[in-house]
Amino acid sequence: MENRNKEIANLFYRIADALEIKGETGFKVVAYQKAARVLEDLTQDVAELLASGQLAEVPGIGKGMAEKIEEYLKTGKIKRYEEVMKDVPEGLLQLLEIPGLGGKTIHLMQKELKVKNLDDLKRVIEDGSLEKLYGMGKKKVENIKKGIELFEHAQERMPIYEALTIAEEVIDYLKGAPGIKHISTAGSLRRMKETVGDIDILAAGKDGRKIIEYFVKHPKTIKILAEGDTKGSILLDTELGHRQADLRIVEEECYGAALQYFTGSKAHNIKLRGLAKDKGLKISEYGVFRGEKKIAGKTEEEVYKVFGLPVFPPEMREDRGEIELALEGKLPEIIDATDIKGDLHVHSNWSDGVMTLEEVADHGKKLGYKYIAICDHSQAAKYAHGLSPDRLKEQIKEIDQINKKLKELRLLKGVEVDILADGSIDLPEGLLKKLDIVVASIHSGFKKNVTERIIAAIKHPLVDIIGHPTGRLISGREGYDVDIDKVIEAAAEYGKILELNAYYDRLDLDEFNLKKAKEKGVLIAIGTDTHYAHGFGMMRFGVGIARRAWLTKSDIINTLPLDKLLKLLAA
Ligand SMILES: [Zn+2]
Ligand SMILES: [Zn+2]
Structure with a gap:
């Protein structure tokens, strides 16, 4: 509506x-x-x-x-x-x-x-x-x-959400193509960059020509841009706009080498080429060669193994030191989607979301989550029907009632409280004390003393997490006028948590700021900030960006089991 x-x-x-x-x-x-x-x-x-x-x-x-x-x-x-x-x-x-x-x-x-x-x-x-x-x-x-x-x-560029949604639909369709063996996204899409230039898909199969013929007949094709024996390119009319998708077909024996090559990044591949040269080898999209003889290429594992390297998570392939570390056997083990135990920023129909509390719980159970933090807006967010203290009290009671019936999942009593113009918090302390989790966010006054206000919120003894700390929107809005380095420092000093808002248009903190936060020892909470059921799926983009920042399980609080999470939040 x-x-x-x-x-x-x-x-x-x-x-x-x-x-x-x-x-x-x-x-x-x-x-x-x-x-x-x-x-x-x-x-x-x-x-x-x-x-x-x-x-x-x-x-x-x-x-x-x-x-x-x-x-x-x-x-x-x-x-x-x-x-x-x-x-x-x-x-x-x-x-x-x-x-x-x-x-x-x-x-x-x-x-x-x-x-x-x-x-x-x-x-x-x-x-x-x-x-x-x-x-x-x-x-x-x-x-x-x-x-x-x-x-x-x-x-x-298009947001990762758009690119991946379209790519996965095309991949699903291609699974029905004659003689198709393997199929994957490639390029920056596979590396989960926050925005993506091209939708690149790579596949292996016997008869490339036939697969391409099938590809260009995708029901949403409005224009065939290229159609050959190994490459095809189409313009699709999707719900998300007109988008181009490119497909490349390689032989099965080369699939690993091609996947490695077309996943990139360019910088990562240049480093790898250097290693090959040192060993007197050649590496290309067709394989690894000693002279004329091909010594690897069927799988990515095979290709990397030649150099004594593991298969890097695609998100790490940016030449940011990953190859050097791996050679020393010191590559960190980054967070995996399966480590996530719950979502720490969800809106219900008590403010501007569409789900009832029970529906939120149902979805959480289906996702196998152990907890979900209900973080509706506070009253200052009038446009979002923010909760007055009295309404929040009612909501707390209702959550307690619902939790009595829940077994495997717990709804956490939370709030996304506004940080006001003077840096104060839009709820009385007595009420904040009744909550499991307090996320504080800026929703107005984007140019007014934002750094000072956020730091004031960080100093507030009952605030746990700063929500979407820079306020940027990938599609347009530039974000608050904030000195994020100072915010990260303050979070480190006061032991507070910063959010990685996983909503695809936010991804805030971004990968670079996440890295800085990690270096300062600041813990991160991933929340989808979803207002509707479909939005729980945004978690994967948050995890993708966390992986690009090399965050590990121990950097992210929603990998903790419920009791440990509650203990951390109470501390
Ligand atoms: Zn918000
Ligand atoms: Zn929110």
Whole structure:
């Protein structure tokens, strides 16, 4: 439901933006923006409101907007939207995708500086004319520059969640291909980087041509980009957008060498090539060779064994010292998905989640978890129906009731409490004491004294964990204005835990900050921050990033059995 409200809100925002691009101001624009904001804040489904005849009475909506909403719900379209969009040039519409750039500014840039597209925009930034434009100035231009960077970054790469979802669907399909033997993801996708450039799939089979023929017939193919005997490339129309997938077929005897080679990274492979050279060997995607003779290639194990090396977890293959350590027999054993005993950040329908507490428990049981921390929002998070102290008290009681019935799994009484503008915590101490786990997060004031506020929260005796410590969103938002090194130091000093928020668009802390935290001895909690059942699956991305940071079982608190976890949190 939230989605439908949000979809219509987005359309209204875009109409307002498009009107502004065309130079319209005032009443009409404001009406769309206002209606969009109202829709975003609405707690009820617009369809329900419409059905009960109350929609037009919602302040800020009115009759005209209600009609457009009805049109959308019935036809999936808003005619006005299409009309408005029709005469906005493509290049200018694209500029709207740049964070920090609105319709009004785009209109002015077009009128005064003849900006028609992204290239033009870059030009007027470069030659300084944008800065001189009325109402602009240095700071705004800096922000737009950052926005362009983020936009271009998002264009280039897709989030790991997207890439893996599509890849796994294709792999599932390919299992039905004639004569297919082995199949795997490759490249940065297999190495679980937070964003991925290409969906690379590698397979071994007898008749490459036939497998490729089968591949390009994938039901979601909208365009065949390449179709050969060993390589194919298709454009897929998926729920997640148009995405390209590439398949390469090799012979079974070469599969291990090819998988090793195409998994990369480039830097890791260069190191390996150096080792081969030292031994008078050659390594390629076809195998390891002494002169003409192939001495390994069928499996990755075989390939690495030639050099006295183990099969590295793909996440470690970045030439960050893994080869040297392995040669000394000192490669650390990184965390495995099976080490995870529970999820430490889950929202229920008591705040902005959709699951009841019982449903959360049911899903946890299915996942084989021993515990799940219920961490609904506190009251400051109004947009998320944050819990008042009284509501939280009620929730605690209910969790106690549910736990009486549960055997293999325990719901932990927790909260995701807001860190307020002055660095204080949005709940009284007496109540915090009743909880098993307290996650404190910043949800507003992203530019205001964030470092100081987080450190104040770290010093609070009843806060256990800092949630999504940098606030960055991979798809766009840059994160808080925070000195993360200072936060890590404070966490180390006060013995507090930092979160690895496993939601694919957050992955916060990221792999580099996780590494820093580990070096300072700071413990990490992985939580999916899920608001719906499907989101429990995000844990794998959190684990992937933890593996990329070389975290071990002992670095992560949700590998502990329940009694030890509770003891640690109580300490
Ligand atoms: Zn949060
Ligand atoms: Zn949360």
